[in-house]
Amino acid sequence: MSDLMERRRELLGPNVSTFYEEPVHIVRGDGVWLWDKDGRRYLDCYNNVAHVGHCNPRVVDALCAQARTLNTHTRYLHEGILDYVERLTATFDDPLSTAIMTCTGSEANDIALRMAEAMTGKRGIIATDATYHGNTTLVSHLSRSNVPAVGFGLGAYLRHVEAPDSYRIDDPDGNRFAALVARAVEDLQASGIGVAALIVCPIFLNEGFPAQAEGWLRPAAEVVHKAGGLLICDEVQAGFGRCGSHFWGHQKQGVVPDIVTMGKPMGNGHPVAGVVTTPDIMARFRTSSRYFNTFGGNPVSCAAAMAVLDELQEKDLQAKALAIGAMAHERLSALADTYEVIGDVRQTGMVFGAEFVTDRETKQPASDYADRVVNAMRNRGILLSKLGRHKNTLKIRPPMPFGAEHLDLLIETLDDVMSQTPLVAR
């Protein structure tokens, strides 16, 4: 493994991220399971890209059948992209009925921001201070944790607002968040930049998936719309049924965004992503630039993406996410009765985790403890991670076929690991 790490440094350069103190060398996947090169099995509690399970046979079969038949660009006519976009947009509320297909969520968000500029004539973008929306020059500026030292000065157009945090910040109905957004709007207007859009993950997953009442995002959406800006919901993590109660996270939030972006789980690992918007916004974008994406919407990508929708529907995975998610919340809450270090348990469909604190009164983040638990879990064969502003919340976001038996193994192992992990490292 140190050999592989050395080859990575040499061939890929320094500072290329890996997971865990001792990175895992994965060679095989099946459903919710991954195997390393020594044949050791890991329960995957992390990877949302393999949405309908690693190497899902339906998706792989669709991919292979189409790859053997035809793979070309959309300047020729093909029913694949039309059938897929028709089925995809049918899952949205009016007037979200048109789409551009891309290869990555980054490309999708890059388009969404340009659409907002095209529609409003303004360039100011508002995002939270604990988010991530992708890696293009423009989109990378949305991540404050990754403020690029380079980036053609685009940081000037960004305003970051404090991320929601249901554990530490009292904001039951989203009015406080809306007020922060309003302040950013005023700042952008005062500086002459003006407001193009607020972009958020509708379940604020990277921010720590705070507990929020339905409709929590409405006040912020109203603020932005009143200022002439657009609401962009980045469903890269929240979408395709993961949030359980709804197919899209923004539906749970009771808002109809102007633009929705999606990616990671869309093709179960195949590089396919997209932007869904209204006919008006699409027409404005399409006439203000001649966007074309060579690989975007090719027949193979559409076949894989369509198979994901089939699998979700036939296996009823959204309902499963709702049920398993609720069980996970219960099981984690029961652990909180045993372990003082669990300050909060949060869950939205098939995304769940516990926030670790050194003291329940002060809510001091136990970030180092979280780190040790994550690494210990890896050593016990359970793959998960941590997130949030303080990186002290377990990030458990498994493939959707994750079932009750897998939850048992996760919770039992977590219980065991926590019982052996001291709050302060020895």
Add this chain to the structure above:
Amino acid sequence: MSDLMERRRELLGPNVSTFYEEPVHIVRGDGVWLWDKDGRRYLDCYNNVAHVGHCNPRVVDALCAQARTLNTHTRYLHEGILDYVERLTATFDDPLSTAIMTCTGSEANDIALRMAEAMTGKRGIIATDATYHGNTTLVSHLSRSNVPAVGFGLGAYLRHVEAPDSYRIDDPDGNRFAALVARAVEDLQASGIGVAALIVCPIFLNEGFPAQAEGWLRPAAEVVHKAGGLLICDEVQAGFGRCGSHFWGHQKQGVVPDIVTMGKPMGNGHPVAGVVTTPDIMARFRTSSRYFNTFGGNPVSCAAAMAVLDELQEKDLQAKALAIGAMAHERLSALADTYEVIGDVRQTGMVFGAEFVTDRETKQPASDYADRVVNAMRNRGILLSKLGRHKNTLKIRPPMPFGAEHLDLLIETLDDVMSQTPLVAR
């Protein structure tokens, strides 16, 4: 078909480009052949993405085998990306030895421009006025033919220089082009922006693949380097053996770029692309931002890309491109003896075409004639296109397995079509 066009407008929005007056509805591909929904066969003289042939069995088999085994991101260790990057970088001259893998050429160029900014501390980018390098907010500004009405003001950092044109502009050794680049450098320096990079397709394919002596790009490269800027070669079209004499277009030009980008043919249609650069530039980029690409370099993409390299090598396709390209030049030159409208014949490996003019003395572009020939060829079952500043040059850029028998069919059909196409539309 009008039904499909209507569905496209409704689902994808207006202004979504298609090829030909009567778009083709393609349903199957094999080697250099494509079939439409009525079973009609077309000879593909256009698609460089299907580099080793449509639905190449070796590539499809590799793709499917890996998709059935594992598809995940690079935060786990995997030999696929290391083996591929090792083999890829071995095709480059020193010190080009490190790579980032992305999903699209657009993402690759977006990174390349940021690398140039990171390395130079400047933002000025120089490109030709008839090029295309991709579709991100930043990269889309490189295309003057597609000046975005929107784009966060990034146009301020671009300077476009007149594209080379061996038919109309006398510049045998590239000194004239270098002087244009020098003027752009001065302008960027005078404006306080400074020079980050010159980015070019090393064979200037979109510009009309002008005839150039080996080493033609050297003077321009020297100008940029002297000014402290970098040379970025976009090998999305020129690379992977297409230019025949060399594996990469820049090698034919006698330069070692600081950064090389690649895409389209890399995975034979699978969305995989990349950036190759020196360890110094990579380290600077990697430490100035935390770039991560979820799908980039995944095991399936690497397996497809590796199979493309295997196929190129075992079928000796670069040598074939050299031989067939030379034959194509001869055959097109013979047609020029018959047809006055052919003002110039140009070819670089497996890229060839004829430039149409209404008058060989004035060299007045016969753009409308080119358009009618392209559409007539499509109706005769031959797919090709046109390009260049005046869109009057046939763009013939077939999959690499294109052989002598295919060239026969192409030339015979072209002869026949031209004999029936009047210079002025009736």
